[in-house]
Structures are given as structure tokens and as C-alpha cells.
Amino acid sequence: MIKRLPFQLIRVCLLISALLLPELMFGQCDSQVFTDKGIRELNKQGGYTYLKSYPVSGENGKKYSYIFSQGTNYMIALANRESDAKGIFITIFDSNKKEIATSRADGKFYPAVSFTCKRTGIYYLQFSFDNTREFCAAGVLGMRR
Amino acid sequence: MIKIRLNFICLCIFLGQAATTLLAQEINKEEVLNGMFKSIPSPYEISSLIKKTGVKFNSEIINAPDNYQKYNDDYKKALNLGIYSSDLGYINIYDTPDTIPPAYLKTILAMSSELKIDQLINFTAITGFAFSKDLNGLLSETSSSFEKINRHFIENDRPELSALLLTGGWLETLYLTCQVARDKPNKLLDNKIAEQKIILEQLLPILSQYSEGKEMAKLVEKMSNLQELFKKIKIKEKIKANNNFTIEKWGKLEVVVYRNEASKTANGIKYNQEDLDQILTASIDIRKSIVE
Numbered sequence: 001m002i003k004r005l006p007f008q009l010i011r012v013c014l015l016i017s018a019l020l021l022p023e024l025m026f027g028q029c030d031s032q033v034f035t036d037k038g039i040r041e042l043n044k045q046g047g048y049t050y051l052k053s054y055p056v057s058g059e060n061g062k063k064y065s066y067i068f069s070q071g072t073n074y075m076i077a078l079a080n081r082e083s084d085a086k087g088i089f090i091t092i093f094d095s096n097k098k099e100i101a102t103s104r105a106d107g108k109f110y111p112a113v114s115f116t117c118k119r120t121g122i123y124y125l126q127f128s129f130d131n132t133r134e135f136c137a138a139g140v141l142g143m144r145r
Numbered sequence: 146m147i148k149i150r151l152n153f154i155c156l157c158i159f160l161g162q163a164a165t166t167l168l169a170q171e172i173n174k175e176e177v178l179n180g181m182f183k184s185i186p187s188p189y190e191i192s193s194l195i196k197k198t199g200v201k202f203n204s205e206i207i208n209a210p211d212n213y214q215k216y217n218d219d220y221k222k223a224l225n226l227g228i229y230s231s232d233l234g235y236i237n238i239y240d241t242p243d244t245i246p247p248a249y250l251k252t253i254l255a256m257s258s259e260l261k262i263d264q265l266i267n268f269t270a271i272t273g274f275a276f277s278k279d280l281n282g283l284l285s286e287t288s289s290s291f292e293k294i295n296r297h298f299i300e301n302d303r304p305e306l307s308a309l310l311l312t313g314g315w316l317e318t319l320y321l322t323c324q325v326a327r328d329k330p331n332k333l334l335d336n337k338i339a340e341q342k343i344i345l346e347q348l349l350p351i352l353s354q355y356s357e358g359k360e361m362a363k364l365v366e367k368m369s370n371l372q373e374l375f376k377k378i379k380i381k382e383k384i385k386a387n388n389n390f391t392i393e394k395w396g397k398l399e400v401v402v403y404r405n406e407a408s409k410t411a412n413g414i415k416y417n418q419e420d421l422d423q424i425l426t427a428s429i430d431i432r433k434s435i436v437e
Contacts, residue, residue, distance in 0.1 A: 039285055045395055050281040051187040052288065065184045067343055070336075072190070075400070084399070095382055105390060105401050112395075115403035119413055120340045121382050122184070122347070142281075143190060145197060 029057035029136035037079035038140030041112065048075050048142035054127060056088065056137045061128040066141065068117040073144050075114040076125070078103060080137035085111035087132025090139055093124040104130075178307050181351055182295050185311065185344060188234035188318050189284060191337060195235070195322065198331045202239040206324045207232040208317070208436045210252040215437070219260065220360050223306040224435050226256050227313020230291070235321055237275070237283065246275060257294075260306070265293040305355035312352055312368070313435065315344060320432045323425040338424060339416045342375040367434070371427045377420045381413030 035053040042048045051074075056062045068074060076092075078085040089104035090113060100123070103113040109130075117123075129135050208228050216222045233249045250272065257263040267286060274283035291310070298307040319341050326334040349368055356365040390403045 035285070039281055041398060043281055045398065049189060049193070050284045050288075051189065052183055053285065054183065065180065067184060067186050067340075067347075069186065069190055069340065077398075099388070100405075101388075101390070101401070101403050103401050105392065110392065110399050110401045112398055112400040113403070114400050116405055118405055119382060120336075120380070121343060145193060 029055070031055035031057060031136055031138040034079040034136070034138035035140060038077040038138055041077040041079070042075070042140055042142040045075065045142075047144040049144065050140065051143055052141045054125065054139040054141070056127040056129075056139065057135060059129065059135050061126065063127070064125045065122050066125060068120065068123050070117050070120045073114065073116045075112060075142050075144075076103070077112045077140045077142070078127075078137065079111070079140070080132075081134050085109060085137070087129055087134060088137040088139075089128055089130065091126045091128065093126065094119075095122050095124075097124070177351060178295060178299060178304060178311075179292070181311060181347060182292055182307075184347060185315060187284065187288070188231045188314065189238070191318050191322055192235045192238045194333060194337060195325050196238050198325070198329060198334060200325050200329050202236075202241055203324075203328075204241075204245065206321060207235060210248040212436060213252045213256050216256070219303075219306060220309065220358075221435070222256055222260050223309035224313040224364075226253065226260065227310040227315075228317040228432075228436065229253050229256070230287070230310075231314045231317035231321070233287075234318075237280070250275075262294050262297055265297055266290040305361065308352045308355050311348060312364070315341075315348055316428065316432055316435070319424075320428045323421075323428055326421070327425060335416075335418075335421055336414055338421055339378045339414045340380070341424075342372075342378050342380060345372050345375055364431075367427075367431045371424070371431065374420065374423050374427055377416065379415040381415075 032055075035055065038053065039050055042050055052066065054062065054064050076090055078088050078090060080086075080088050085103075086109045089102065089109050091102040091104070092100050092113070092115070094100050101113050101115045103110045125139070127137070127139055129137070208225065210229075213225065213229070216225050229249060229252055233246070233253065236246055236249060250268065254263060254266070254268055257266055267290065270286050271283060271290075274280075274286055294310065295307045298304055298310075319338065322334055322338050322341075325331075326338060345368070349365075349372055352368060353365050356362050388403070389405075390401050393400050393402045
């Protein structure tokens, strides 16, 4: 029984490692390069000031929240390996989970979305992937008054 | 033998589940704090509004850079680092005298060093962006530094310092807005103060998770009292969605544009001046207990 213990320990370790592996795999995407690409797009659109960046990795995309302010015009630029951000899109929901804007319009991907907030509150930014195998991207939020 | 194997399998499953539960809890805590960093509006949003009202820069209302020498424990250092960061945001949108931004950067560097997080802030890049007046670069670099600091505190079992950093930053933004609105009454700023109710609703539950210790408990109590004052403000959240969009070409960039103009008059916020005055008094009181 004592001789078998190291094997059992190895098996326990292997089991735990297998359970943790999916969490570790998400660390492989370095989205900073896409954040920088998104900021360059903001800079090209005069008048937009950087607010936040959103790294997105993993097949399931990523959900963030942000408190948008009434009367402020926001733009979210998307960036991935593609020149036109094909494969990544954003859908913005209000606090009642009602869709208010998306960058995937009429089935086509667009690299940016702009909207003016009608009511201050918490909003949800759902970044999703579709028709792609590259699950690494970033979104950059900017504002102008 | 079969019984021992079964027990062993059960033990494996139990250990595996316990490990994933613990990991999930840690990841969840980190996610909540990281999420809050992403969720809280950038201080730039309010600073730019303050500037837009035509109010001139007032160095009297921000925390004096020399005050940092008074802060002896990590609790005060983290809170005041948040405060100084919001002050720096306020300073950066004005053409302030050349001596002011370096003084605040120096203070932030000194406090970061004492908190052993100075290696996470790229001061060379920040100074470069500041001198070249590259606001987007500056905001992106500072925001990235704060996210690194947040992760560092969580990874080093000091998540309460992240919560304090956030609280200090938010409190200073509220305080500056209240001070400016008092000196030069403005409906837009009043609305902005009232809207802080939404942020406090997100922030307080996070801060309350770390209410162990006398100072933390006292701060949570004060923030809870502030929330009671905010409860008098009524905010209508439901809006009529307008999903009409057009595809526009901005240079080479194709943008989905939603032309849903916000109403200039109906903002769905109800409050009276007395409510805002009480919030100002409370924010002065809390801030005073932090900066002095």
C-alpha cells in the first residue's frame, strides 16, 4: 500500500492538472498588440479619447461591463489579426439585457461601432468570435463630447 | 482492495473538485475586481466635463503632493494612491504650470515604491506621453499600469489594496465634481454627481468583502452612510431602444453608427439640491479622514 502511494499521488496530480488545464490555456493570447492597433484606429478618428481596453481570448469570447454616460458619444474599435477585424464582433446590452448596438450588422463584421448613450447606467459588452479559429483579439473604447 | 480503490477514486474526485472550487473562487474574486476596474468610468469622463463647464484649474481642491509623507500604512497609501491618480487625471486635462504634473508623478512614484509596485508603472513611457501631449497614449499607459497593480495585489493576497485603490480614485472624482459644482453650479455636473449612485452600487459590495480590521470597517461604514444619501436619488433606467443604424466610412474604417440622440432635457434622474449638498458634505468628511 505504501509502495503504491507515489503512483496515487501522481494520479491525483494528473487529475488536478487536467481540471486546471483549460484555465491555464487562456493565458496564451497576448492581446496587447491588438489593443495598440485599436488605439491607433481611435487616434485616426479625431476627437475620440481612449477610455478602456478589453482583451478577448478563448473560444467563448468575453463579457465586460461599463457605466456609459448619457449624452456621450462612444466608439468601440475592434482589432485582431485581420485587417478588418473579421471574426470578432461586439454586442452591447443595457441593464435589462436588451441589445442596443452591435458591430455585426446584416450578417457582416465591422471593425467599429459608434453610439450615443441615451441613459446613464451599467451596460454589458459581449465580445464574441464567429467563423474564425483565432480566438485572440481586443476592443478599445473611446469617447467624445 | 476494490473498496480501497473506490475510496481512492472518491478522494481524487473530491480533491479535484475542491481544487477547482478554490481556484474558481479565487478566479471569481479576481474577475470581480478586474471587472470593476473595467466597469468604473475613466476619471477622464468627468474631468473633461469639468473642463467643458469653463471652470478654471484649481490646485486648492486636489490633495497636496507633499501630504504623501503622512501616510504610514498600506491602507492609507493605497487609498491615497487612488486619490492622487484621479488628481493627476484632473491635472492632465488642463494646461497647468509645468511644475505641477512632475510633482504629482514624483509623489505617485514614491508611494508606488513604498507599496513595492513601482516596477509595474512605466514612468518613462508615462512621462514621454505627457511631454508629447499624446493623451490617448497617456491614458492607455496609466490604465494598463493600474490593471497590472490590481493583478499584483490579488496575486500577492492583498486584494483589499485593489479595492482601496478603486475607492480612493472614485471618491476623489466625486469630491472634485462636488467642489466644482459648488463653486460654479451647473446642471450637467449635478447630474453627474447624482449618477455616481450607480457606481457606488457596484463599488460598495466589493469594498465590503474586505471590511476586516478597524480602519476598513470604519471606511465601509462611512461609504454605506454615503450610499444611504444616494438612495434619495431616483434614476429611471428603462429607455426606449432605437436600433436604427447606418454603415459609414470614416477614412478607411467602416463603422456601424447608431444615431440615437440622447434627450437634452429628460434624463430620468430625480433629486433635489439638498440631497446633493448632503452628498458633498459626506464626501468632504470621508476624504478628509483619508488625506489628513
